[in-house]
Amino acid sequence: MGRWQPDSRGRLQEAALALYSERGFDQTTASQIAERAGLTERTFFRHFVDKREVLFGGSTVLQDHVVAAVAGADATDGPMQAVGRGLAAAADMLGAGRKDLIRQRHGVISANPELRERELVKLSDCGAAVAAALIKRGVRDLLAHLAADAAMTVLRSGIERWAYGDDDRSLAMVMDELLADMKALLLSASAIPVLASQSTDIEPESQHV
Amino acid sequence: MGRWQPDSRGRLQEAALALYSERGFDQTTASQIAERAGLTERTFFRHFVDKREVLFGGSTVLQDHVVAAVAGADATDGPMQAVGRGLAAAADMLGAGRKDLIRQRHGVISANPELRERELVKLSDCGAAVAAALIKRGVRDLLAHLAADAAMTVLRSGIERWAYGDDDRSLAMVMDELLADMKALLLSASAIPVLASQSTDIEPESQHV
DNA sequence: TAGAGTGATTACAGTTACTGTCATCACTGA
DNA sequence: TCAGTGATGACAGTAACTGTAATCACTCTA
Numbered sequence: 016m017g018r019w020q021p022d023s024r025g026r027l028q029e030a031a032l033a034l035y036s037e038r039g040f041d042q043t044t045a046s047q048i049a050e051r052a053g054l055t056e057r058t059f060f061r062h063f064v065d066k067r068e069v070l071f072g073g074s075t076v077l078q079d080h081v082v083a084a085v086a087g088a089d090a091t092d093g094p095m096q097a098v099g100r101g102l103a104a105a106a107d108m109l110g111a112g113r114k115d116l117i118r119q120r121h122g123v124i125s126a127n128p129e130l131r132e133r134e135l136v137k138l139s140d141c142g143a144a145v146a147a148a149l150i151k152r153g154v155r156d157l158l159a160h161l162a163a164d165a166a167m168t169v170l171r172s173g174i175e176r177w178a179y180g181d182d183d184r185s186l187a188m189v190m191d192e193l194l195a196d197m198k199a200l201l202l203s204a205s206a207i208p209v210l211a212s213q214s215t216d217i218e219p220e221s222q223h224v
Numbered sequence: 225m226g227r228w229q230p231d232s233r234g235r236l237q238e239a240a241l242a243l244y245s246e247r248g249f250d251q252t253t254a255s256q257i258a259e260r261a262g263l264t265e266r267t268f269f270r271h272f273v274d275k276r277e278v279l280f281g282g283s284t285v286l287q288d289h290v291v292a293a294v295a296g297a298d299a300t301d302g303p304m305q306a307v308g309r310g311l312a313a314a315a316d317m318l319g320a321g322r323k324d325l326i327r328q329r330h331g332v333i334s335a336n337p338e339l340r341e342r343e344l345v346k347l348s349d350c351g352a353a354v355a356a357a358l359i360k361r362g363v364r365d366l367l368a369h370l371a372a373d374a375a376m377t378v379l380r381s382g383i384e385r386w387a388y389g390d391d392d393r394s395l396a397m398v399m400d401e402l403l404a405d406m407k408a409l410l411l412s413a414s415a416i417p418v419l420a421s422q423s424t425d426i427e428p429e430s431q432h433v
Numbered sequence: 434t435a436g437a438g439t440g441a442t443t444a445c446a447g448t449t450a451c452t453g454t455c456a457t458c459a460c461t462g463a
Numbered sequence: 464t465c466a467g468t469g470a471t472g473a474c475a476g477t478a479a480c481t482g483t484a485a486t487c488a489c490t491c492t493a
Binding site: 018019044045046056057060064065066 | 448449450451452458459460
């Protein structure tokens with residue numbers, strides 16, 4: 016056996032989720048997490064850059080999975096098809112995890128503004144990585160970012176609806192429906208998405224500030 | 225004259241933007257900002273909940289403006305039309321501001337991860353408020369959130385393209401084009417946005433983790 | 434016009450998230 | 464056997480915040 020208990024990183028993650036759940040994020044000190052994991056505060060900060068990051072250890076793995084799927088899409092796939100592959104990969108990975116743990120983590124995160132903040136960054140980073148993968152496939156910069164953003168919208172709200180939904184639909188099915196809804200929504204606006212006309216025609220001079 | 229110099233909040237905002245620009249966000253202490261504004265650190269934290277918030281004083285104003293426009297859209301407008309009104313309002317307001325100040329602020333924010341984090345939250349909050357306004361108009365919850373998310377995508381990337389673009393197109397025009405691109409993108413995927421089939425047909429059992 | 438609020442500010446002490454640095458010591462490979 | 468190596472601990476320090484009490488120009492009222 017080693018000099019120390021194995022998997023200190025994992026123990027810290029487990030301790031943190033437990034404590035954040037029990038007493039809340041800002042009622043928990045880094046020192047307490049470390050103590051529960053049988054380590055010191057200094058070691059906590061050697062494993063995680065800050066107190067929030069301990070909840071987002073898996074995000075890199077998920078992101079890499081999604082990006083790999085996008086990059087590996089058929090050469091004939093357009094940007095939205097490629098992005099669909101990425102979402103399918105995410106659904107595979109998350110669908111394999113335990114829904115109750117996902118809900119627990121989601122509960123902790125949405126209960127605290129600082130944690131929500133961090134989650135938004137992770138989603139944004141994932142979107143940027145997906146966009147980069149699309150660009151590498153030859154997609155124009157602008158379209159790549161729009162497609163990646165749409166994918167992140169579907170991913171985020173898909174996970175939420177799936178985790179808390181009544182029915183037992185798979186995450187992939189939920190996301191599929193979201194994509195369809197999004198398409199219908201944009202289509203329905205074929206009439207007047209024109210901006211310039213709205214702002215200048217209707218209130219010609221009434222802008223203050 | 226009053227007991228103190230007027231507009232301490234404004235002086236703090238100005239001092240902060242200047243110092244963050246000059247020496248960077250984390251090379252600046254709250255105490256230094258307060259000192260430049262002729263105040264104390266404690267007063268800084270009475271005006272702004274944290275060191276980042278001082279850069280986002282105007283975000284509430286913009287959000288309220290956008291939400292009001294969405295809420296005030298014609299009763300016959302669909303969700304995307306209503307959201308278009310909101311974007312037009314945002315374009316009016318930002319178009320009136322000085323582009324160089326917007327660029328300076330954008331530069332400071334994008335140079336620091338903590339500030340990018342905060343900006344994402346503001347955008348997300350704005351999206352939530354827009355979604356709420358849509359729901360009040362009778363739009364289904366799901367569609368409201370999708371429309372609001374799309375609007376935030378257009379708002380964010382629109383501002384960026386407008387602020388750094390070579391041409392002199394108005395912000396409204398840029399956003400208009402983005403909406404059109406987004407629509408075209410979603411339409412192009414009419415072939416296969418189907419998720420479930422992709423993940424199960426192509427790699428039946430190969431999920432690890 | 435005295436005198437009781439009011440509200441923005443200062444002063445000061447405290448907590449805690451995080452960082453830098455050096456020491457420790459089981460393990461590894463030559 | 465013995466010089467690395469790498470994860471950890473020990474300890475001191477900085478700065479972002481927070482709580483609380485005091486100050487004092489201003490305002491309102493009797």
